[in-house]
Amino acid sequence: MAKENNVLFVIFGGSGDLAHRKLYPGLFQLYLKGSLDQHFAVIGTARRPWTHDYFRQGIVSQLSKGTDEQKAAFVSHFYYQSHDVKDSEHYVALKKIIDQLDEKYQLNGNRIFYMAMAPDLFGTIAQHLKSENLLSDRGYDRLIIEKPFGHDYPSAHALNQAIIETFDPDQVFRIDHYLGKEMIQNIPYLRFGNPFLSAIWNNKFIDNIQITLAESLGVEERAGYYETAGALRDMVQNHIMQIIAMLTFPKPEHYTDREINQSKAQVFASLPVYSEAEVAEKFVRGQYGAGSDQQQLAYRDEDKTDPQSNVETFVAGEIDLDLPDWQGVPFYVRTGKRLATKNTRIDVVFKAEEHPLFTEQTPTSPVLTIEVEPESGVLLQINGKKIGTSNFIESHQLSDLLDDDQQELVPDAYERLLLEAVLGKQGNFAQWEGMAGSWHFVDAIRAAWAKEFQPEFPNYESGSMGPKAATDLLAKTGRHWLYQG
Ligand SMILES: NC(=O)c1ccc[n+]([C@@H]2O[C@H](COP(=O)([O-])OP(=O)(O)OC[C@H]3O[C@@H](n4cnc5c(N)ncnc54)[C@H](OP(=O)(O)O)[C@@H]3O)[C@@H](O)[C@H]2O)c1
Numbered sequence: 001m002a003k004e005n006n007v008l009f010v011i012f013g014g015s016g017d018l019a020h021r022k023l024y025p026g027l028f029q030l031y032l033k034g035s036l037d038q039h040f041a042v043i044g045t046a047r048r049p050w051t052h053d054y055f056r057q058g059i060v061s062q063l064s065k066g067t068d069e070q071k072a073a074f075v076s077h078f079y080y081q082s083h084d085v086k087d088s089e090h091y092v093a094l095k096k097i098i099d100q101l102d103e104k105y106q107l108n109g110n111r112i113f114y115m116a117m118a119p120d121l122f123g124t125i126a127q128h129l130k131s132e133n134l135l136s137d138r139g140y141d142r143l144i145i146e147k148p149f150g151h152d153y154p155s156a157h158a159l160n161q162a163i164i165e166t167f168d169p170d171q172v173f174r175i176d177h178y179l180g181k182e183m184i185q186n187i188p189y190l191r192f193g194n195p196f197l198s199a200i201w202n203n204k205f206i207d208n209i210q211i212t213l214a215e216s217l218g219v220e221e222r223a224g225y226y227e228t229a230g231a232l233r234d235m236v237q238n239h240i241m242q243i244i245a246m247l248t249f250p251k252p253e254h255y256t257d258r259e260i261n262q263s264k265a266q267v268f269a270s271l272p273v274y275s276e277a278e279v280a281e282k283f284v285r286g287q288y289g290a291g292s293d294q295q296q297l298a299y300r301d302e303d304k305t306d307p308q309s310n311v312e313t314f315v316a317g318e319i320d321l322d323l324p325d326w327q328g329v330p331f332y333v334r335t336g337k338r339l340a341t342k343n344t345r346i347d348v349v350f351k352a353e354e355h356p357l358f359t360e361q362t363p364t365s366p367v368l369t370i371e372v373e374p375e376s377g378v379l380l381q382i383n384g385k386k387i388g389t390s391n392f393i394e395s396h397q398l399s400d401l402l403d404d405d406q407q408e409l410v411p412d413a414y415e416r417l418l419l420e421a422v423l424g425k426q427g428n429f430a431q432w433e434g435m436a437g438s439w440h441f442v443d444a445i446r447a448a449w450a451k452e453f454q455p456e457f458p459n460y461e462s463g464s465m466g467p468k469a470a471t472d473l474l475a476k477t478g479r480h481w482l483y484q485g
Pocket residue numbers: 012013014015016017018019021045046047048083084085086115116117118119146147148
């Protein structure tokens with residue numbers, strides 16, 4: 001069993017979807033594994049007037065695994081406090097229950113405040129936590145915040161300022177749940193644990209890197225939010241940028257959270273700010289239409305979308321980093337809704353080798369593929385000899401995908417990141433410097449798009465792999481997307 005941690009969680013937005021689908025099941029896994037045991041408590045807060053019992057029943061209904069006794073014992077640590085975050089007086093009642101639970105469960109004053117609600121309320125909450133004395137005077141105070149972190153650089157900056165008036169930067173844990181995924185956390189192990197890979201992990205040997213975050217679902221119930229966001233803000237600014245940083249951050253001398261984050265900051269600082277001409281050349285956008293069988297609605301016909309909407313549900317682009325090891329290596333990124341399949345993967349495409357041995361054919365490019373989900377594992381495509389007396393070369397695939405039993409052992413991203421926040425480990429959380437860099441990158445693209453003629457949307461069919469322009473983006477350099485859906 002893991003070592004127990006004494007801690008209080010205060011979940012703002014405790015009645016919401018994120019809390020129920022991700023946070024409570026994540027905490028339950030920590031409870032089953034012993035990282036939370038006798039000395040923890042959770043306060044859920046939101047405006048609706050729930051009782052503790054009603055709150056607990058709702059949580060139990062979301063829990064899988066574990067016995068009924070374990071579930072009952074777990075939720076006995078949960079308390080509900082009706083609270084409007086804009087009302088200063090409500091913080092008085094919240095402070096009272098915090099103090100009571102701190103004493104009852106011997107929490108040593110350790111507090112994690114989780115903002116599972118709309119970001120425009122983060123500043124108000126942070127301010128009140130300080131002015132109404134809800135912060136601890138003996139343990140630690142930590143703040144966990146969720147995306148979206150702003151909708152452009154100025155709004156993200158204002159949000160950050162509002163938060164750091166109350167919390168020091170090292171008390172703020174910005175969740176990017178991709179950083180909690182098994183295979184994303186595996187990247188440094190692959191890069192630094194295999195000398196034969198570290199030696200070639202640079203522009204001398206790598207031709208290009210392709211990152212695909214494909215979703216098969218459409219916008220579903222999130223149209224209201226999505227109409228103000230779009231794929232560039234929703235997926236590229238955060239998840240794709242964090243994956244690029246994991247793939248490229250220079251090896252830190254000591255593998256401490258501080259050095260890892262300093263090293264990642266170098267990647268974000270090296271992001272380009274594209275001119276309008278560069279955006280036109282390097283980025284394409286799309287919006288889904290109906291499927292060929294007309295079974296699926298076009299984005300503009302979905303509930304709560306504008307029938308004239310120009311919001312992009314697909315983005316593909318080339319990102320060039322200004323880092324010595326990566327100059328000249330295009331990072332091709334692609335994400336979209338209603339694509340042929342749901343798949344998150346990274347293809348590291350190495351340069352093909354010319355050699356007199358290969359008289360009959362040119363070898364193909366070796367490829368290291370990191371399958372993130374739904375399958376998880378590593379595939380290596382290498383060249384070898386075709387069996388027989390000829391000197392034909394043939395592609396071979398070495399595959400190490402997790403089987404069902406191994407997959408069962410993989411912790412959910414929220415379980416892992418909640419534990420890292422409890423342990424005070426910042427290495428897998430987004431830092432402000434990185435966010436600032438990626439917002440500057442994204443803002444330049446949005447500004448260029450705003451000046452363009454209206455896009456001709458919809459421009460890809462539901463169930464396809466996106467607009468033709470995404471294929472052309474690579475074709476013009478003689479390359480192609482390795483993953484075809
Ligand atoms: N859901 C996800 O999977 C997911 C994933 C990534 C990021 N996020 C982000 O996480 C945040 C929460 O998302 P969600 O899906 O959980 O939203 P949600 O289901 O709408 O929950 C919002 C919560 O905030 C509470 N709330 C709203 N106004 C309040 C106020 N003035 N005072 C106190 N409580 C208030 C609501 O309860 P009352 O109405 O009872 O007050 C509810 O508990 C959003 O920023 C979202 O973008 C969500």
